[in-house]
Structures are given as structure tokens and as C-alpha cells.
Amino acid sequence: MTIDFLYDKMDKNNFYIGRISQVYRDNSVAQVENLSLLSYRKIFQESLLPNTINYLVVIDSARGIFLGEVFQTKVASSEKLHDSINYGKLETVFPEISIDIIGIMTYHDKKFRLPEFMTVGVSEKVYLANKVVVQKYLESIETTSSSEVQLQPFATYLDMDEAEVSLKPSTLFDHHLFVVGATNSGKSTSALSILDKIIIANKKTLIIDPTGEYVDSFSDEEVKKLNLGIDTTISPGKISMQQWSMLFETNSNTQSAVLAEAIHSLRYQQKNGQTSCLVKAGQNIAQLQQELASVSKIDIDFNISLLPEQIAAESVSEPNRGSDYVYDTFKANANSYLIQKVTYQLSNTNFLKFFNYDPQLLNLLDEIESFIHTPNISLYINTSTLGASEGIGGMIIDLICNYIISQSGIIPFVFFIDEVHRYTKSQYSEEEFHKGLTLVAREGRKKGIFLFLTSQNPQDVSPVLLGQIGTLLIHRLTHNDEIRAIKNHLDDYSIKQVKKLNQGESILTSINLMQNIFLHVIKCNRKQDNDTPTL
Secondary structure: OOHHHHOOOOOHHHHEEEEEEEEOOOOEEEEEOOHHHHOOEEEOOEEEOOOOOOOEEEEEEOOEEEEEEEEEEEOOOOHHHHHHHHOOOHHHOOOEEEEEEEEEEOOOOOOOEOOOOOOOOOOOEEEEOOHHHHHHHHHHOEOOOOOOOOOOOOEEEOOOOOOEEOOOHHHHHOOOEEEEOOOOOOHHHHHHHHHHHHHHOOOOEEEEEOOOOOOOOOOOOOOEEEEEOOOEEEOHHHOOHHHHHHHOOOOOOOHHHHHHHHHHHHHHHHHOOOOOOOOOOOOEHHHHHHHHOOOOOOOOOOOHHHHHHHHHHOOEEOOOOOOEOEEOHHHHHHHHHHHHHHHHHHHHOOHHHHEOOOOOOEEHHHHHHHHHOOOOOOEEEEOHHHOOOOHHHHHHHHHHHHHHHOOOOOOOEEEEEOOOHHHHEOOOOOOOEOOHHHHHHHHHHHHOEEEEEEEOOHHHOOHHHHHHOOEEEEOOOOOHHHHHHOHHHOOHHHHHHHHHOOOOEEEEEEOOEOOOEEEEEOOOOOOOOOOOOOO
16 A cells, blocks of 8 residues: 555645654654644644644655654754744744654555564655544554454544544453553443443353442343352352362461361261261271261262361371370361361351352352353352452452363353452462462463453552553553552553543553553443442
8 A cells, every 4th residue: 555545635745744854763753844834724624733742644665654653843942943933934943753653554554553673764754644544543553363343332532533442352352451440530431331342242251240330230131140148159069179278278288188188077977967077086997987988979068167176176196006086186286277267267257158058049150160161141240248358259259260260161251350459369368369360361361261350459469460461441540659550551651641531531551452542431321330429
């Protein structure tokens, strides 16, 4: 494609402003032929305002057509300059504009692409971008080469005459999406607008809602709705030994083995209809081991409230002489920390409310397993009963993450977690953050699991998790520490604009985009219970 094709309705010379005079590795400088060329003018229904910054230009080069963005405009300050302006001799003033090269379109291309190591050359002509160039730029903003159908528009460009933003699902979610912003910055509205477009496009979505604000956003025909702790629980029998170790965050020494023995004993008691723990001290070793071996794969349920007592009952040893178990003080002391940890979580959290066997209620892990293997369905889980500061919430999300990553044959889906900062911190472990989400962020893409997270503060998620995020939708942030956490995703100009964003305005940065784009999110018509009460 040649530059004349882009300026077919009007001679390109009407948009000419100067030539490249300096070329650097990170930008280029163009010498404007005179100051009058930077004045405001209207050409064929196009309004040109080249005396400012943040507008597009094209450079006609031997390598193709370069697309650039002006980030600095200046004239040399001198007495001669003032005299020229005062006497109206604008043709004697030669301004300079600094250009950031963001794309190139060779003669074989139909749209712009990343310039890689190529750049402009000295003396090449620079032209102001017309509407055709801007449209080509908007069509080229995505660098993904997939043939997906774009989602319906969820936002408009702030600096492109409010053109609508339509992106492919892979552009947003291929490297996970993180929406971040201060309270009342429009974060939840943006999340719902994107979810709306995903559901309309019939893409599979797993929604975790910690506040219940999306409970009426989707119809029962669009998503299957579960309310954790009300109509849905997690059956203890559905959780593997490895997952129990993760839930109680056992150490790498003997705690996992002791926990497994205690759970096995409680399954034996449940099988025999006993409502108390199994006391091993004083019982015949061979006979008891034979009876415990009778526990089969179908005997999976047990009374979790007896777990601390059963761990204490496991503090026995086999004597050198004799055929009965004897109480072992050394093991009792070793198991005391595990007993305290389990007792604390059972008594000081809502653990028992969510982990119990009730055949009348739905089992969460069964529902998730059905979801990930069934096409064209979405699942909504209302976790508002967990509470804002309830540590059990992080444990359950960690359990869900480890469960889905262990599955095979997953039909690709978007895993949406609102207010993810509620579930990332680990209150009962030596580790600062739960590891489940990080594992999904690292390994989930290979299995078709794409994270969609929202949070008020990027510091509330693990730096390792944040490092796996390739796409961020950033609303207004005010604290320097919060901005510093995401500065690797932004250029210098975008970093300075984060504090200036109005409600609903955001910066979309992604490795799947040609450059960062400034958006105003379009509020969708779905009901959302997030209105701020007035005093």
C-alpha cells in the first residue's frame, strides 16, 4: 500500500508539515517548514490541530509508511523568534516536533504492524494523519493474528473522536486481564461491561462474586447460579489428601502424613456409623490395621469437626514388645502445632459452614467439574457469605484454583474473580500469598483457563501473579506505591495520566496491543448493585 492510497480524496500535500531532521533509537525529530503549518485548519471535513501533541503523523519512507505519534512540539526561544511572531513573519520560524514511531505499513501490508528495529530516515516527508490513516490505525491496534470475531464495543477512545473499541477475546484474555482502580473509579462497571460482551458472544465464563453485586446481572438462562453456604457446599469427601494439606497449609515434614492418617480414621468411623473419633491407644495393632484397611474408595465422607481430636488420637506408637498401640508423648508434642492450626481454623472461621456433607445441597467441586467439561454454559458463584475479612475465602479460592488446574480435557473459559484482593493474602501460613491463583496464571493458559481479575490495589496480589498478567485495564490510582507496582506496564506519559483519570476512564495496556490506549468504558444496561449511598 502506498501513501497516495491513504490520501485518495485530498492531495497529501495539504497535510504536509516537514521532513525528518534527526533520528534516534527511541524517537525521531521532524523539522516543520514554518510555523504557519502548525496552525489550526479544516480540510475536507477534517479538523487539524497540529500545534499540540498526542496526534498521529505518517512518514513516507523507502521502507514503507511509518506511523508516529507526536509527543513534543517546540520552537527555539530567542529574540528573533519574538520579532518574527510580532511582525507576522511565521514563515521564518522553524518549529520541531518529536515523534514516537509506533507502526509501519510496507507496500505489501494492508494495515500497520509493529516496526520492530526499523525506523525512519533523515529528510523523509512527514504528513498529518487524516481520517483514513486513523481508521487504519484503529484496525491495526491489535497485534494478535487470530481470526476470531471481535467482541461487541465495550468502550470508546478518549483521543480518537470517541471511536468505539472492539477487540478480540484473545487480545484481552490471551495473557490474562487485570482491572485495577481506586474505589468509585469505575472498575466494577468496566468489569461488568466486558463480562456482558463475553456472555453475549456465548463464551464460557466462571464468575466468582464476593459481594453479590452481580447476582441480578445475568439471567438464569445465561448462567447457572450457585450461592456458597446456602444452596452449595463443599463435600469433605470430594477433597483429595493433597488438597486437604493445601487447605490446612501443612508443613513439608510429617504434618501431611498425620493429617492423612486422621482423615482415614474418621472415614472408618463414618463407615461404621460412629459419631466419635477413633481412639487407637490400647488397641491391638494388627486387628486395627486390618479393620482400617477395609475403608474403600467409596467410603469418602467423614465428620470434619472431629479432626483436631482425631489428630491427637494419632499420637501413638508401636512398642518394641507388645501387640497394642501405646500413647507417644513425643508424637503428641510434634502434633500439637497441627492440632492448634486445625482447631483455630475450625473454630474461628466459617469452615464448617462451607465444608460439610449434605445430600440435599449441591457440591461445589462437582458443579465446577461439570462446568469445565460442558460446552456453551457459564457458572456464577455468589461467595458473599464468606465475609470481607474471612480467611476461609482465600482457602476456598485456592482450593478451586488447584482443583481446576488438575483437570484435563478443559473447554476454554474465562475465570472472573471480582475484588481478588480478598482472596490472595494467606492469614494462617508462613507464605504471604496463596499459591493457587499464581499456579493458574502460570499454567492455566496451556489448559484454556484465562484469568479476569479486579482489585483496588495491585499490591494486594502476589508480584509473581502480577508478573504473569499481560493485559491491564487501569482506572484512577492516587498512591505512588500503587502506581509503582504497575509502572512496568506503562510508559512515562501514561504513568503521569493515571492520577488524572475521571470516573469510567481508563488506560488499556497489553502486550497484544500496538500501544497503550485511553478509553472511556460504556456502561452496559445490566443491573448492578454497586451504587454508593448519598448522605
